Amino acid sequence: MADSEPWLTIIGIGEDGWDGLIAPARAAIQAADSVMGAPRHLSLLPRQGRAERIVWPVPFADGVPMLLERRGERVVMLASGDPFWFGAGSVVTRHLEPGEWVAYPAPSTLSLAAARLGWPVETIRSVGLHARPVETLRPHLAPGRRVLALMRDGASVTGLAAWLVEQGFGDSTLTVLEALGGPRERVRRAVASALDWTDIVHPVAVAIEPAGEGCVLPRASGLEDNWFDHDGQITKRPVRALALSALAPRPGELLWDIGTGSGSVAIEWLLSDPTTRAVGFERDPARLARAAANAARLGVERLELVEGDAVTSLADRPHPDAVFVGGGLSPQLVDALRTLPHCRLVAHGVTLETEALLAQCHSRFGGELLRIELARARPLGTKRGWKASYPIVQWRVAW
Structure with missing residues (x-):
């Protein structure tokens, strides 16, 4: 590998797997010495090529030293959708110099959700609840807002619904979007106060349309x-x-x-x-x-x-x-x-x-x-x- 070439390729992969990758991303995987990613991401690739497959550990931070140890090899890192939208891309690239990496994003959950819902992307407030507490939503709970939350798993979705009820927003409409862009895709709607599904699968996001009698957090200085x-x-x-x-x-x-x-x-x-x-x-x-x-x-x-x-x-x-x-x-x-x-x-x-x-x-x-x-x-x-x-x-x- 030439010194001037990026040694790391960050590839966003969707639920459509190999079929959804652009040509440069496929070429990078075929030429790689190693491919790192979560088990779900690795399972989306066909069993071909010479690259060593390395499971990214949990917690995520433990994988960064493993990646940096391979500096100088041809390494591919897999991430969900767009690696720089609530993704792993920025976490990794903060340790790298410009020119060490190149990225090929896939459609993000935000863009896929907007396409399913018919919501203009610029009107959506996006929140990453897969790694943050549900209270992060509190400033955004107001009738007329459109919020998209990335969730950790099915249990976190039902937990979100229960929390909205506690806050007085039990009338909110929740659109649960599972495995967008792939063969397992499913889109369902429910009112927060009635959502009790136990079969929600990962990866999952929830589109929230707040409604109810809950208190709206004012945006002007001087809260009560x-x-x-x-x-x-x-x-x-x-x-x-x-x-x-x-x-x-x-x-x-x-x-x-x-x-x-x-x-x-x-x-x-x-x-x-x-x-x-x-x-x-x-x-x-x-x-x-x-x-x-x-x-x-x-x-x-x-x-x-x-x-x-x-x-x-x-x-x-x-x-x-x-x-x-x-x-x-x-x-x-x-x-x-x-x-x-x-x-x-x-x-x-x-x-x-x-x-x-x-x-x-x-x-x-x-x-x-x-x-x-x-x-x-x-x-x-x-x-x-x-x-x-x-x-x-x-x-x-x-x-």
């Missing part, structure tokens, strides 16, 4: 406080909306939420875009566990949580694009955050001591200082009156 389990340590809805507006999340950005409490600010940051990231720092282990549960329930399990003192916990971590300090700002923390390059900071203070510190920081480092005073209408005898909350001072700065 009852979306979060908390012990009172929460940035309340109006103040949280102002904090998130000041933080101004952008796609791909990383937030540090220092003193995360219930995790509400970090969670809403993550809900703003699927590419955002967040780390929550919290000393109290009970609050840390509560924040983790809130994140999982609202479908943003990617929230990273760190227990410990903020100043000592910040070391050796990827630099954030934005930092939120909901309380407990100290001169030491300010000094630590000042070392971060190209960062936006939003800090809140309620006590006189923290308010004084924020005023000093504003004088020294600039930015914007905002005093937030809120009052709610409450019963006052037989009438109503305003009950004021503690004023909050917000310092917003970028450096």
